[in-house]
Amino acid sequence: MSDARTAGFFTLGVPPERYHLPHPRLGLPVILLIRRVLIRALELLREQQFRLADASEDEVTAALRSIIENDLREAGSVAGFNKRSYEPVVRQGQWANYNGAVLTKTPDMCFKLRHDESESRPVIPEFDALFVECKPADATHPAGSKYCDDGLIRFVRGDYAWAMQEGMMLAFARDGRTIAKNLIPTMSESARMQSLHTLELPTATTCSMPTASAKPVHISRHKRTFSWLHGKGPATDITIYHLWHDCG
Numbered sequence: 001m002s003d004a005r006t007a008g009f010f011t012l013g014v015p016p017e018r019y020h021l022p023h024p025r026l027g028l029p030v031i032l033l034i035r036r037v038l039i040r041a042l043e044l045l046r047e048q049q050f051r052l053a054d055a056s057e058d059e060v061t062a063a064l065r066s067i068i069e070n071d072l073r074e075a076g077s078v079a080g081f082n083k084r085s086y087e088p089v090v091r092q093g094q095w096a097n098y099n100g101a102v103l104t105k106t107p108d109m110c111f112k113l114r115h116d117e118s119e120s121r122p123v124i125p126e127f128d129a130l131f132v133e134c135k136p137a138d139a140t141h142p143a144g145s146k147y148c149d150d151g152l153i154r155f156v157r158g159d160y161a162w163a164m165q166e167g168m169m170l171a172f173a174r175d176g177r178t179i180a181k182n183l184i185p186t187m188s189e190s191a192r193m194q195s196l197h198t199l200e201l202p203t204a205t206t207c208s209m210p211t212a213s214a215k216p217v218h219i220s221r222h223k224r225t226f227s228w229l230h231g232k233g234p235a236t237d238i239t240i241y242h243l244w245h246d247c248g
Contacts, residue, residue, distance in 0.1 A: 014124060016230040022165045023123045026113075026130055031168070031217065031241050032208055033080050034111055034130060038170065039214050040078055041067040042245055053174060053248030060172055060247075061108045061134050065091040087112040095127065098158030098226055098235070107160045108134040108170075127163040131155075137182065137244065138174035144186040147171060148196060155238055156196055158226045165236060171244040179204075179218050179244050187220070197223040202242050218242040 041064050045052060050063055068089050076082035090110040096103045112129040115121060121128070133154060135147045152169055154160045161167040171177075184202055186192060202218035210216050220242065224235035 016232070018122060019124050020122045021163055021228050021232040022236050023128050023163050024121075025165050028205070028207055030113070030130065031166070033078070034132075034168070035208060035214070035217060035243055037068060037072055037078050037081050038064070038243065038245070039211060040072060042213065042247070044071065052172065057108075057134060057136055057172070060136075061091055064134075065089055065109060085114055087114055095160070098162035099229060102159070105154070105159045107131040107154075124163055127161075129164070130166065130168060131161040131164070132168040132170055133160065134170045134172065136174065136247075137171040137177045142186075143177070143182045144189075144192065147183065148186060148192055152240060153196060155240055156222045156224060158224060158235065161238065162224075162226075162228075162235065164238070166239045166241065168241045168243065171242070172247040173244045174247050177244075179215055179242060183218075183242065183244070197225065199223055199237060213246045215244045215246075218244075 042052070044067050045060075045063055052060065055063075072078050072081060073083060073086060073089065090112075092106040092108060093110055094104045094106055097105050109132040110129050111132065133151045135141060135151045137143055137147055141147070147169065155167040171183075179202055187196065187198060187201055192198075198220060200219075200221040202220045204216040204218050206216075208217040218241070220240045222238050222240065224238055227234050
């Protein structure tokens, strides 16, 4: 699809001169808040005897979204996460990739902050959000072929979060799989370092304390090799936050 053909589609009425790329960083405080929301949602699923140990990816993400929307965001029971500060969480909504060649990219969840109506933000509103890709990590879902090659890479090649500087990977870890034992060695392989354009392998942030079921947030950084449309230049690097939750 040519730049001329996609111009109107991507701006959605916002002239190119009125938005900047990349969009401003969300920042670690937002990431840690979403982590608390996800941890609480998974705790509630355990209390409801939900099958976290063997449910499919779609089953878990559908249940998570229901808990987050119908309980946590509605009640505001996680401080800072409520209807005033966040829009409804979208599950598997359809977004275009960075150049509009594919119009039906479906990240598992999307968290979008509400902003003061009086605040002028030079962004493309539709794409201004935290996009989350979810993957099981178990015997039938290897960290390499599933989590990395079918998940993480979508942020790197501009399928998800192409206007943003950050994205999130959420793993439903089973059978004792961990970031240290399974993800980092896999991402350290030469071919995968190249395919993911990895600049920094996952390292733990000291700002996120481990819980009984959740490892600390790990952060990796990746080079993106595509260019934005409308003369916005080459895409900047993207930071990925890795959240691994022990699901049995």
